[in-house]
Amino acid sequence: MSASPPLANAPSLAERAYRIRRHALRMGEVQGQGYIAQALGIADVLAVAYFHAMRYRPDDPEWEGRDRFLLSIGHYAIALYAALIEAGIIPDDEIDSYGADGSRLPMSGMASYTPGMEVSGGSLGHGVALAVGFALAMKRKKSDAFVYCLFSDGECGEGSIWEGASGAGHYKLDNLIGIVDVNNQQADGPSSEVTGLENLADRFTAFGWHAQRVNGNDIEALVAAFDTARALTEPKPRVIICDTKMAKGVPFLEERERNHFLRVEPDEWQKAFVALEAGRTA
Template sequence: MQTDTAHSGSNTSLARRAWSIRRTALRMGEVQGQGYIGQALGVADVLATSYFHALSYRANDPEWDGRDRFYLSIGHYAIALYAALIEAGILPEDEIETYGMDDSRMPMSGMAAYTPGMEITGGSLGHGLGIAVGAALGLKRKRSDAFVYNLMSDGELGEGSTWEAVMSAAQHQLSNLICIVDFNDQQADGPTTQALATTPEAPKWQAFGWHAQTVEGNDLDALVTAFDAARSHPGPQPRVIICNTLMCKGVPFLEARESNHFVRVDADEWAQAIAHLDANIPA
């Protein structure tokens, strides 16, 4: 889509965008020596598809009223969203070195008051979809053509407030709301599927009146098809895309870590991870 963005008509591939998001996130993680890198690497393809295929926005005017809204419910994924905002030209690359520092516009957990392009302050978890429902309802009443995209975690499927929002969105027929679930089957205490979220998820959303798709979240062609189908679906239902992603995707030695909700990266491994990406630059 990308109407009115600085990147409209760009020939840069989505694979290259996702690669750049991964690399930038690693550079930020290296600044602090820590960060939710597993999630950033895993969700990079979803963010690339969002910002360089689906969303309408103006990089030089993040508050443009006609923009599509991208809500990050999972505040600790901020490092991933910052990388996407830098790639989109909304944040400058020269601020990477400030990540997580005092007075930075890129704190470790997303804060809407600090960061251009950060629409909401995400976390405590389970609230983002409710905020998105309110925004989508408001845009409907304004007769706006804008969509609201809400990125949430699989762990939030265990929050009661999430399902209240799911019911509200269906009740108000919010066809301008697209929820994206990053289903990486990891949360702080272990696999999500051993907690309250079980698969298959799509039939649950369908039972609540949503148009639901499940997709391989690290397959860019599949993501493009799913995002297009969500946006163009002719019915009045809200839409959800459940994206099955791999934590630490793109860096094999990190992918192999047994526990990677907050993956440990040793001091010398940041450079190794970046070097691996640099040796595998997509076209």
């Protein structure tokens, strides 16, 4: 099974990642603060997922044959909205409504509000178990679609993640691809200090998964990892553990410590857009 071939003159994955970051910054500016550093950090992963790996129809987000993308970390909604805007599933002009009453873009992911948002989030720890249910259902329907689930390093401190991981291994869910964002940050400080990140890949292998660990800000490495995960014939769920840098692409924000919930002052936004543009490679 392969994703659609790239169109001639289609933007490069690096350009997609740049645009995803820019959409996220624009949403961040609407509220002046938020989970902006996470969105900048995960943009390369989302670019490869949405513009290299996944099958979907932008004009028909409910298309039955689509790959499912489950966002376990509801606070990363800003990142997924940015990818969905870039994918043409959400119109660009909704950015100004981000976080407002009645908006389709609430600050935490809500499945019933937003096209392309498969599950609601907010309470951490549920995505992997939900993905197990989705993956089992897809198998029953004889679908060849994949179920992707994005969760986070801090979230791996939730026991329910490992209950889900155990179930996925038990049912040999080879249609499930987990993606872990390891930015070594969570609400209370570095994840390596707060809940520990030791032997993360080994933990998944012990539960019967195929595990890869990659630089989540290296597009080529991500393409190879997604290709491997999709092409594998072993009857196992797969996980791609992605080491990312918070606020990637905006150096003065990358340097900020404790950027779990980032406040950017009104006079800093222009500087952020300029810094992002300066690093544009495509």
